[in-house]
Amino acid sequence: MASQWSSVADLAASVQAGKTSALKLVEQSFAAIADKQDYQAIIVTTKERALTRAKKIDALVASGKKIGRLAGVPFIAKDNFLVFGAETTAASNILHGFSAPYQSSAIEKLEAEGAICVAKANLDAFAHGASTENSDFFTTKNAHDTTRVPGGSSGGSATAVALDMAPFALGTDTGGSIRQPASFSGVVGYKPTYGLVSRSGVVAMASSTDVIGPLARSVEDAALVLDVMAGKDELDATTIERQANYTSLSGDLKGKKVGLIKEYMGEGLDSGVRDVIEAALDKLKAAGAQITEVSVPSIGMALAVYYILCPAEVSSNLSRYDGQRYGYSDPDTKDLEASYKKSRGRGFGKEAKRRIMIGTYVLSSGYYDAYYKKAQTVRTKLIGEFAQAFETVDFLVGPVAPTTAFKIGQNTGDPLQMYLCDIMTVAANIVGNPALSLPAGESDNLPVGLQLMAPQRADKELLALARAAEELLV
Numbered sequence: 001m002a003s004q005w006s007s008v009a010d011l012a013a014s015v016q017a018g019k020t021s022a023l024k025l026v027e028q029s030f031a032a033i034a035d036k037q038d039y040q041a042i043i044v045t046t047k048e049r050a051l052t053r054a055k056k057i058d059a060l061v062a063s064g065k066k067i068g069r070l071a072g073v074p075f076i077a078k079d080n081f082l083v084f085g086a087e088t089t090a091a092s093n094i095l096h097g098f099s100a101p102y103q104s105s106a107i108e109k110l111e112a113e114g115a116i117c118v119a120k121a122n123l124d125a126f127a128h129g130a131s132t133e134n135s136d137f138f139t140t141k142n143a144h145d146t147t148r149v150p151g152g153s154s155g156g157s158a159t160a161v162a163l164d165m166a167p168f169a170l171g172t173d174t175g176g177s178i179r180q181p182a183s184f185s186g187v188v189g190y191k192p193t194y195g196l197v198s199r200s201g202v203v204a205m206a207s208s209t210d211v212i213g214p215l216a217r218s219v220e221d222a223a224l225v226l227d228v229m230a231g232k233d234e235l236d237a238t239t240i241e242r243q244a245n246y247t248s249l250s251g252d253l254k255g256k257k258v259g260l261i262k263e264y265m266g267e268g269l270d271s272g273v274r275d276v277i278e279a280a281l282d283k284l285k286a287a288g289a290q291i292t293e294v295s296v297p298s299i300g301m302a303l304a305v306y307y308i309l310c311p312a313e314v315s316s317n318l319s320r321y322d323g324q325r326y327g328y329s330d331p332d333t334k335d336l337e338a339s340y341k342k343s344r345g346r347g348f349g350k351e352a353k354r355r356i357m358i359g360t361y362v363l364s365s366g367y368y369d370a371y372y373k374k375a376q377t378v379r380t381k382l383i384g385e386f387a388q389a390f391e392t393v394d395f396l397v398g399p400v401a402p403t404t405a406f407k408i409g410q411n412t413g414d415p416l417q418m419y420l421c422d423i424m425t426v427a428a429n430i431v432g433n434p435a436l437s438l439p440a441g442e443s444d445n446l447p448v449g450l451q452l453m454a455p456q457r458a459d460k461e462l463l464a465l466a467r468a469a470e471e472l473l474v
């Protein structure tokens with residue numbers, strides 16, 4: 001699909017030079033959102049605030065002021081980012097009516113460079129899912145086939161970018177939620193090194209793996225957005241120093257050591273996806289990359305590890321939604337205990353409840369050693385195996401997901417089948433390394449993403465590799 005937008009850097013330069021206006025760009029976004037509303041990518045727009053900000057930016061430009069690297073560029077935030085101008089719901093009924101008292105650090109940083117948030121995108125409630133079907137509100141449709149899911153949990157952001165509702169969008173990735181919808185929707189999705197982007201003001205899912213990052217139409221745009229957001233933030237103690245300037249990506253594929261994760265190419269991989277990945281790797285090879293097969297022996301256990309650690313952390317993070325402090329509080333109760341129960345009982349959807357139950361179970365004193373502790377042990381083993389793999393290669397590659405976008409409703413009756421969609425994305429979250437989904441081709445007219453990974457903190461190298469690969473694949 002040819003994009004209506006030029007690159008993010010060009011858009012900002014045009015606004016700064018007075019060749020176009022922030023108001024025009026924001027109106028273009030709103031027109032696309034209105035035109036494509038049947039896709040149900042957007043929960044709410046932040047129209048009034050966006051128009052006010054756009055007019056202010058245009059006035060500043062007219063008076064000769066320098067705005068910033070994202071001057072007047074519209075973007076869409078997944079609705080688990082605290083943003084002014086609309087409610088923040090994380091697509092959950094329990095947050096219905098919640099207005100953020102402050103904005104997330106990532107949004108603040110983007111705004112400081114002149115970007116304008118125009119809307120909040122749909123997601124699986126609390127980011128629990130791989131299809132957006134767990135949203136308490138509605139299911140977003142795939143930009144390439146409306147009978148299919150956009151992926152999840154950042155499915156609204158992926159469809160929004162694929163349909164040009166904004167030049168870029170923000171997502172969160174706890175176990176694959178940026179990369180998998182990017183793969184299903186044919187856009188670039190970037191999951192940074194754990195801690196590189198502040199999570200202050202983002203609704204927490206599983207705190208030891210949550211990261212936030214961009215969904216965009218090109219690696220260059222994703223890198224610019226990352227560059228604006230990256231770095232230490234005193235409001236998030238888990239943040240790390242930025243390692244580089246993430247823009248001005250250069251270099252080619254010659255001599256780059258790239259390891260294809262052997263375990264990801266085995267049984268269960270759809271043959272159409274396999275063909276696209278193999279063809280993409282052939283192109284990288286022809287451009288001079290050294291492709292070898294690499295084994296990460298315990299990677300098959302990553303999914304089980306994730307589905308123990310993630311619910312454990314989810315159960316802890318969701319305990320704050322007790323019907324007293326945020327959003328929905330059940331009106332039909334007389335005492336506090338009953339209010340907790342009814343508010344949580346009615347406010348949380350099925351998947352949130354399932355994760356709370358699994359999480360409290362694996363953390364309970366009788367089962368802690370058998371599940372939680374064992375999962376942490378395997379996590380440490382995986383970190384070691386990845387480190388070992390990165391001693392022989394610079395990058396790891398593989399598919400993002402075993403299939404292309406599946407049909408709406410196909411996996412909703414079977415949570416395990418839904419969890420299996422994450423089989424190739426969760427490992428990067430468990431070990432904390434950066435990973436990216438790059439559009440690599442199509443199978444039966446549906447997009448397929450190539451997953452690229454690098455060691456922790458090698459975000460710049462990873463983006464440079466992706467930039468070089470992108471030219472060959474699109």
Ligand code: GLN
Nearest residue numbers: 127128129174175176177
């Ligand atoms: N699909 C995964 C899950 O449901 C990942 C979610 C995410 O990354 N937010 O847990």
